[in-house]
Amino acid sequence: MHKVWLLLLPGFPLVDVSSMLAVFEAANAAHEREDRESAYEVHLASVSGGPVLSSSGVPLSTNALPPQLVGRANTLVVTRRPELLPATSEAANALGLNAWLMSSRGHLVRCAVLETGSPSPPGPDIGVAPRQRAPVVRASLQVRERAASFTEGVATHGWPSIEPGQGLDLALSWLAEDCGEAFANTLASNLPYPRSQRYGAKRYRSPLIEQPSDDARLIALHQWIAMHLREDLSIQRLAKQIHMSTRSFARFYVRATGLTPGCGVQQIRLDSACRLIETSTRPLKAIAAQCGYGSQEVMRRAFVRGLKMTPREYRRLHAVSTTTSALPSS
Numbered sequence: 001m002h003k004v005w006l007l008l009l010p011g012f013p014l015v016d017v018s019s020m021l022a023v024f025e026a027a028n029a030a031h032e033r034e035d036r037e038s039a040y041e042v043h044l045a046s047v048s049g050g051p052v053l054s055s056s057g058v059p060l061s062t063n064a065l066p067p068q069l070v071g072r073a074n075t076l077v078v079t080r081r082p083e084l085l086p087a088t089s090e091a092a093n094a095l096g097l098n099a100w101l102m103s104s105r106g107h108l109v110r111c112a113v114l115e116t117g118s119p120s121p122p123g124p125d126i127g128v129a130p131r132q133r134a135p136v137v138r139a140s141l142q143v144r145e146r147a148a149s150f151t152e153g154v155a156t157h158g159w160p161s162i163e164p165g166q167g168l169d170l171a172l173s174w175l176a177e178d179c180g181e182a183f184a185n186t187l188a189s190n191l192p193y194p195r196s197q198r199y200g201a202k203r204y205r206s207p208l209i210e211q212p213s214d215d216a217r218l219i220a221l222h223q224w225i226a227m228h229l230r231e232d233l234s235i236q237r238l239a240k241q242i243h244m245s246t247r248s249f250a251r252f253y254v255r256a257t258g259l260t261p262g263c264g265v266q267q268i269r270l271d272s273a274c275r276l277i278e279t280s281t282r283p284l285k286a287i288a289a290q291c292g293y294g295s296q297e298v299m300r301r302a303f304v305r306g307l308k309m310t311p312r313e314y315r316r317l318h319a320v321s322t323t324t325s326a327l328p329s330s
Contacts, residue, residue, distance in 0.1 A: 002073045002178065004042045007097075008062050012079035014054035016114050016167025019191075020077065023171035026187050027179065039178065047097070065100070069107035075174065076101075077167075078113045110174060114167055172199040189317065203278060203318065204307055206271035208257065208264060217242050218256055225268050229292035235261045270306050273299060277315045284311050 004024060006017060021042065028038040046052045049064030069076075082097055101111075168191075176184035176199070188200030209226070212219045221242050225233060238261050239249035253261045273291040276282065285296045288311075293299035296311075303311050 001037065001041050002039060002075065003069075003071065004040050004075045005065070005069075005077065006042065006044050007065060007076065007078045008044060008046050008052040008054075008060060009078065009080040009082065010053055011055045012052065013114055013167070014056045014058055014060075017054070017060070017079055019168035020171040022191060023168065023175060023187070026191060027175055027183075030183075030187065068100075069104040072107055073109060074104075074107050075110040076104075076108055076112075077170075078111075081113055112170055169196050169198045172196055204270065204274045204314075206267040208259075208267055209271050213256060215256060218253075222264070222268060225265055226272055229269055229272060230290065231292070233265045233292070238265075266302065266306075269293070270302055273303075273311070274314065277311060278318050284315075287311075 006020065008017070024040040024042050028040055031037065031039050044060055044062045045065045046062040047065055049062055051059040051061050053059050078097070172184045172188050175187065184199050188196040191200070208222050212222070221238065224241060225238075231237075235250060236246050238253075239246045242249060244252060250261060253259070253264065257264060259267065269291050273287055273293070276287045276290065277284070280287075284299070288296045288299035291299065293302065300310050303309060303314060307314060309317070
């Protein structure tokens with residue numbers, strides 16, 4: 001069994017710690033449902049033991065960090081950069097972590113340090129288009145190093161850190177390493193808010209809406225299309241809206257977006273349908289009509305063609321009540 005040590009220092013980010021705990025707890029629960037041994041043994045520790053106050057003012061109870069780790073399957077998460085602690089006895093003890101880390105390096109396989117701060121909470125539309133896989137999150141996780149280089153880096157350059165709010169994705173990235181990407185994605189899809197930016201079911205978003213063009217004419221056109229999905233959206237009407245001839249508009253649109261005007265309309269239509277399915281319990285027939293699909297069956301074919309799933313499957317995937325019963329084995 002892999003041991004995870006969450007070393008709490010005063011002022012630790014409570015949201016990051018609680019989300020990491022939720023990931024490991026959910027992973028263990030999934031293994032138990034399949035009559036397998038729990039994958040993780042999680043320890044809340046501190047330098048001296050006892051309650052440790054978080055940045056939110058909420059204390060968590062801890063046990064004292066052992067003099068040295070045992071075994072070779074250990075992960076260490078330091079929940080705040082030690083040198084940023086105020087001048088207290090706890091801070092003085094924390095400065096000895098460098099020596100402790102060097103002595104324990106042979107028993108560690110992963111290490112990370114959480115930064116403190118006020119991360120921007122993810123909004124309801126955290127998902128991105130399938131090919132836009134959260135590059136900011138990937139970059140922040142690059143500081144995740146194996147124990148040897150990590151401990152050498154601490155000794156030479158001080159403590160590196162993960163950006164605030166990235167504890168959830170950090171834990172899921174470790175889960176993906178241990179149990180597979182599919183397991184991590186399925187588990188992430190069923191965790192409560194906040195949702196992962198990197199793992200789990202990705203909500204469909206049209207790049208035409210999420211990444212607006214630099215051309216103000218296209219921005220206005222795409223906004224207009226989204227507001228008139230039930231109307232005639234022929235290429236002639238789109239060209240008239242942007243004050244161009246049909247032929248000039250068709251060339252202009254393909255050059256600017258890489259799509260034909262018809263494909264652009266379908267992409268925005270699908271984007272609108274996905275948002276409505278995610279945020280409402282309206283019947284799919286009503287959503288199909290609102291988004292300009294000729295029928296519910298036409299919308300179903302558009303989803304299968306564009307997302308490889310039906311609208312019902314998309315709704316089930318993003319429903320709050322989804323359970324983790326379908327978690328795969330590692």
